[in-house]
Amino acid sequence: MSEIKYVTVTALTKYIKRKFDVDPHLSDIWIKGEISNFNLHSRGHMYFTLKDEKARIQGVMFAGANKSLKFKPENGMKVLLRGEISVYEQSGGYQVYVKEMQPDGIGSLYLAYEELKKNLQKExxxxxxxxxxxxxxxxxxxxxxxxxxxxxxxxxxxxxxxxxxxxxxxxxxxxxxxxxxxxxxxxxxxxxxxxxxxxxxxxxxxxxxxxxxxxxxxxxxxxxxxxxxxxxxxxxxxxxxxxxxxxxxxxxxxxxxxxxxxxxHFNELLDRISDRKNRLKRSIREKITSNRDKLSHYQGSYAFRYPKQLYQQKEQQLDTIVDRLQKEGRRAITHKKDSYVALKNRLGNEHPSDQVKRANEAYLSLLKKLNREMSSVLTHKTSQFKATIDKLNALSPLKIMDRGYSIVYQEKQLIKSINQVQSGQMLKVQLKDGQLDCQVKGIEERTINE
The missing domain is CATH 3.40.50.261 (Succinyl-CoA synthetase domains)
Structure with a gap:
């Protein structure tokens, strides 16, 4: 049997409160009823009971919401409320948190007003x-x-x-x-x-x-x-x-x-016009003074007093600039020509036919060198091969047997000592041109002198 899990009163109350808070039908609801047990708290909050003939619900309207009320709620007053339903955790009771309140006498008009306002705002x-x-x-x-x-x-x-x-x-x-x-x-x-x-x-x-x-x-x-x-x-x-x-x-x-x-306001316009008129006069005077100073400066300048000399100086400066421009132009043209000749020569040297010819010559040279190297390597390897063959022949058991020696086996085991055989044992003797099956008749030990 599984163990029963108990919840605390706080946990249960919080769970119920969440159920209230997520219900869309309870988040914005209109209620009408009669006020009783009305209490205006010193901090401005209103606490009351809203009831009808068969039921009642606790209500609260905080100071931030009730400060815009155009009437004072009283016990016995029938009202129309808009608010949300939630749970007050400390007492575990549900109550309505009021956002708006109107006397029930104008409730139908107020509802129509709010409905039209919402629809037009949405549009x-x-x-x-x-x-x-x-x-x-x-x-x-x-x-x-x-x-x-x-x-x-x-x-x-x-x-x-x-x-x-x-x-x-x-x-x-x-x-x-x-x-x-x-x-x-x-x-x-x-x-x-x-x-x-x-x-x-x-x-x-x-x-x-x-x-x-x-x-x-x-x-x-x-x-x-x-x-x-x-x-x-x-x-x-x-x-x-x-x-x-x-x-x-x-x-x-x-x-x-x-x-x-x-x-x-007409007087304000007159004051504004007068102010702008004064500002315009002041601006014109400042402009005249500034331009008069500029004129005096220009009149006293060298260019204004000696325009011919200034013109001649500018003519000489123009000639100098023209000469410099022509010189720089010729230098630029010469540089471009030199660059063109260098590029033309470089292009001639890099012509595809010349490159192919040089590549073919390099190919033939490399081919000859390859043949020479191959011939040299082949000759060297042939000599090494012959030397290896001679060395193998010198060490080959067959060459030794040509000089009259033989090899003795006993069941594919090479016999190197008399200690490996016994009298009467069958042996195989390998000769140059064949094999002998032999039986040991006797064993004679011999000392090999070094």
Whole structure:
């Protein structure tokens, strides 16, 4: 039976937490419910319980995320949250880490806003590359807003104060209500059809998300993106952001701010013109002084006072240079000719037919030398061979047997001593012209005197 392996509570909790963290459905989730047990920590973090009729979950919204909230959460408040689900390891409980929070009363609008914002951003309508520059000195400025609201008064007052020579053309549109989105989109088309506007301000004053909703509609966003006239978006207050703000070429915090971004300040232009005028005068004076000094220098120079003498000197210098050029030219031509003759002679010596002839002569000479060497080697080797043959003949047993000697064997063993045989033993005697089978009859020892 295998041994049971136990895990620690910490290891189990870490394992469960990893399961939560890798689940894509839990990394970005929308939840709605009622807040209870709300606690605002001294460090700015918010801790609470989110519940409905049948369940509850712990929630935390850190200070970095909740500092942009436009309302204060309270117990009993119904809210819409966006966040991620994970496990708090110390308690082993799962909880929602909140990134965004809105009151549930505007939850559907906020969801629609976020969905459209995500889709348009994915299409590239917010990309900086599509932003058109705002002209510095516009002649005609179009304004799309309500003709009776405070926004148009603020825009006209600001433009007349800062840049009164600009002409403002009001293109009225509904900026609140069911038909407002279509009205604003139609006004943008009308402004582009005029073909005289340098810049276009689109906006209205502040309000709730329902009141500003016309500028969160897709029809308005796409018309702003398609506009050939640069558009400054001026919707609501500084803290209000709409889809129109992200698509427009430039966002202004307020309608007054849009007017300030659309035109320069007349007094600032006058100051800038005055400054450049002074700088231009100073530059002209410095240029005149510098050129006057150069003229005085030239007037006092030798060339200006004695042009004829200078001309004659230059003529002599030219003659010297021409003579030197001709001399160097002749020297170069002579050098080239010598090089040509040397190359021609070298080419003649290296002609293929001459090389073949010299190679053939060398071949014949080497062939004769080879024959001589071969003949000498053959004669020498023949003499060595004859001497070796004579030496072999002198040492050959057959030559010894010619003089009457014989060789005795006993079963292929050479008999060299009487100690190797016994009486009656059969032996073989090799003679010059044959072999004898013999039997030992007797053995007689003989002493060999040295």
């Amino acid at each position: 590239g309508l917010f990309d900086t590359i599509h932003k058109k520059p705002i002209p510095k000195y516009p002649n005609q400025i179009g304004v799309i807003t309500s003709p009776t609201g405070a926004a148009i008064r603020d825009i006209l007052t600001t433009i007349n104060r800062r840049f009164p020579m600009a002409k403002v053309i009001l293109i009225p549109a509904l900026v609140q209500g069911v038909q407002a989105g279509a009205s604003v989109a139609k006004a943008i088309k009308t402004a582009n059809a005029l073909e005289t506007l340098d810049v276009l301000i689109v906006g209205r004053g502040g309000g709730s998300i329902e009141e500003l909703w016309a500028f969160n509609e897709e029809i308005v966003a796409r018309e702003i993106f398609a506009s050939q006239v640069p558009i400054i978006s001026a919707v609501g207050h500084e803290t209000d952001f709409t889809i129109a703000d992200f698509v427009a070429d430039l966002r202004a915090p307020t309608p007054t701010g849009a007017a300030e971004l659309a035109v320069p």
